[in-house]
Amino acid sequence: MSLVNILMIIAVFLLYNLLLFYIGWNIRVWLRNTFGFKKKWPILLAMLFLGYSFVFGRFTGEVEIINIIGSYWMGVIQYSLLLFPIANLVVFVVKKFTSLSKHSIVTWAGYTLLICFVGIFAYGTYNAFTPVVRSYDIKVDKQVKGTDDLRVVMASDMHFGIMSGKGHAKRMVKEIKQLDPDMVLYVGDIIDDDPTPFIDKKIDNDLAQIKAPLGTFAVLGNHEYYGGKIPEFVEKLEDIDIHVLRDEVAELDNGITLIGRKDKTDTERKPVKELVDNVNQNNALFMLDHQPYELRKAENNGIDLVVSGHTHRGQLAPNHLITKFIYENDWGYLQKEDMHSIVSSGFGFWGPPLRLGSQAEIVEINIKFSN
Incomplete structure (x- = not known):
């Protein structure tokens, strides 16, 4: 040191x-x-x-x-x-x-x-403990087989552990099941550092109740890295059919391609350009990136939708003034040319189980595709 x-x-x-x-x-x-x-x-x-x-x-x-x-x-x-x-x-x-x-x-x-x-x-x-559902309607000028629209549900920053525990997980499961999504995306900080409370409280059993026809996908956030037990945690998620993408691409049969990035914490994560080099640009390209950085790079590489979390929208007012200054899009919706960025303030919380200037949320994204 x-x-x-x-x-x-x-x-x-x-x-x-x-x-x-x-x-x-x-x-x-x-x-x-x-x-x-x-x-x-x-x-x-x-x-x-x-x-x-x-x-x-x-x-x-x-x-x-x-x-x-x-x-x-x-x-x-x-x-x-x-x-x-x-x-x-x-x-x-x-x-x-x-x-x-x-x-x-x-x-x-x-x-x-x-x-x-x-x-x-x-x-x-x-x-902190009374979640809301925020809905966004976007249009993607690409074709997807078998449908003109898609309902995607996204949740981030659950921080499941001691404070955000089994009860909060059950609330999330209930809300997501009611939305009846075609696809579910978790964009990092699913646990609060150590996966032990998540495993001991069997929160994975609750998440396993969520089913979506096109699947459930996830990326890791900075707090999964802080815990230092990524292999153990990823195995738990894969066991319940949550597919964790770590600088990986998942191409679905209907013409949607998911690109999941490692967190910015990982110094070895691949650049956006390398991840999309071999993807079909005619597909609808959805990127999961925990921290909402590099939106310009996503736009320049043909990404249609970027979903992120991390910011908590400051969690405790007036911290939202700081996140608004740091990030181009610290919360909500931003369109850059043909690319859509949606950032969630998170379902859980870090530190105090308090939220002022923000509220626990689940994000519903209704996507219209070209005919």
Whole structure:
């Protein structure tokens, strides 16, 4: 590890602990002012446990309660960064320009913050576990044997594991079966790093209930790579007829060709041009690429439809402003000449089981072909 990387790690560690101190100090001031609670050690220990609960959860593995606390704490951190400075500023301004007592101002500022956090977490949890179906209608100027239209259902970023568990998987299965798709596409981050919870909870048995006449296909996302158990996970998917494409092409009998890319995480993944070199360009070309990069390259190589995920649309507002800046298409639909790009905000979530500014979603794509 280089000296620069070591210094960056130290800097992040120090900044994070300063943030924990800032949050703990605010909580202590409010508790002391409102309830007369003056002890420091309970708050210090609580902040250390909460602050590193996500790390503890990664090491304890099977202790789900620690993983749950750690995941929610990540949401607390984000909105503490946004709300605590505002609360501090309001207290300062009101104290300076009104005759209200400091005790009264701090008390009500604390209660207001508490209500805000409860509202954010309640609404965010609802959005995370209450999926919607988003439909897009597109036209592809190519012919497909036996039909003029096709219903494709796409889901991404399920992050099945401890937090996005069997119950959430059952919701997805129910929604997809009701849509009665001709084809199902999963575009990466199906699991949250380690496939062990996915296997132990038998989530593969739930996914096996989804059947589509033209098949179910998948690509891997960055989190499958982080887990380091790709062969084991891919075998589970193949066992239930989910065909995983890793820089591979699947040509269907009806004139549709699926091109599945390895994730951008894989430094050895093939360029788009190499993948399409030997495909029939008269076929309808659908590309599965977890991260919505290289849309221009897909367009230049004759791809008709690119489906992606990864962005979560920021998952927690106002992070969507960041993803909108980074990606040409961070969520929803974009057409570039004859190529269509559709990016899902994802069915699951990473970290806190919260969504603000986005909602858990399944994507339905209704495709009209030339006569």
